Amino acid sequence: MKTLRMLETAVTLLFRAVVGIAFLVLIAAVLVQVVGRLSGASPVWTEELTRFALLYLAAVGAGLSLKSGELVNVDVVCEAFPERIAWTLRLVSALLVAGLGLYLLPMAWRFTTIGNFQTSPALGLKMSYVHFTVFLMLALLAFFAILRVVGMLTGTDNGRPAHLNIDPEE
Template sequence: MPTKTERFISTVTALARVGVGLSFAVLIGAVLIQVVGRSLGSSPVWTEELTRFALLFLIAFGAGLSLRTGDMVNVDIVCEVLPGRWPWRLRLVSALATGGLALYLLPHAWRFVSIGRMQSSPALGLTMSYVHLTVFLMLALLALFAALRVLGMLTGTEDGTPEKAEEI
């Protein structure tokens, strides 16, 4: 039976995956409308903007997941050849640094979100706070996934190596 921590990690991971999936679906839909529209003469102006916004949300939801699965840039070729517990220590320091930097940047990202209330996107007329929220969301999810890695390493439930993405 999974622990509360494992259920929490599974829930957060599942929600981030749903966010990636929805963002990707919107991106695909907008591009499809663009392509079909251009082949018929002209595509709606708003599809260009929606494509950019969907890509931003895709990145915001996917950054934390890529930290979890190891799809971010790693330098493990250097640290994994070190003796003893040094690879574990370096993975811990890396997770702490990633989480710490993300947490440090969160208030500044929130200020960026609040500035967006005074702006709107030209084609969709969307308040830019919703678009700027992607930066805050990305940093929050990075901090959360880094904190979960640190917690798992310190409690011994994981060794800090990225979990492999499930094969489909």
């Protein structure tokens, strides 16, 4: 179990750094674009880079949001039920997210490989690097959902979002 926690911590730190880098790239590209428009010569590559950075930001952020419980959820519905039913609903939800993510991974990889035959018009980047965001998002959602399921079944996690992680007996 300790190894699993260390893996979760390492993956979380790595992808938090990726979110930070994507956000910095996004900020820099928009800044260059705005300054370019003020000077009358906005580089065409900034729009494309902004889109690509936003895709990575969303793909990685989705997995991290699932981990922290900040991904869009129906907490109001789950928490209206008695604790045992709410716990079961959270478990089923995590199982469905993990199952769907794992099921879609091969198709997302096929989509990623199609990008090897395409390049982006402004940056000349292989589109497989851009298409990879779909695979990455599904992989991270499945990974963090599986961790939640394992945590719930072993009793180390109750499946609640961090902001709702309070003792129901209080």
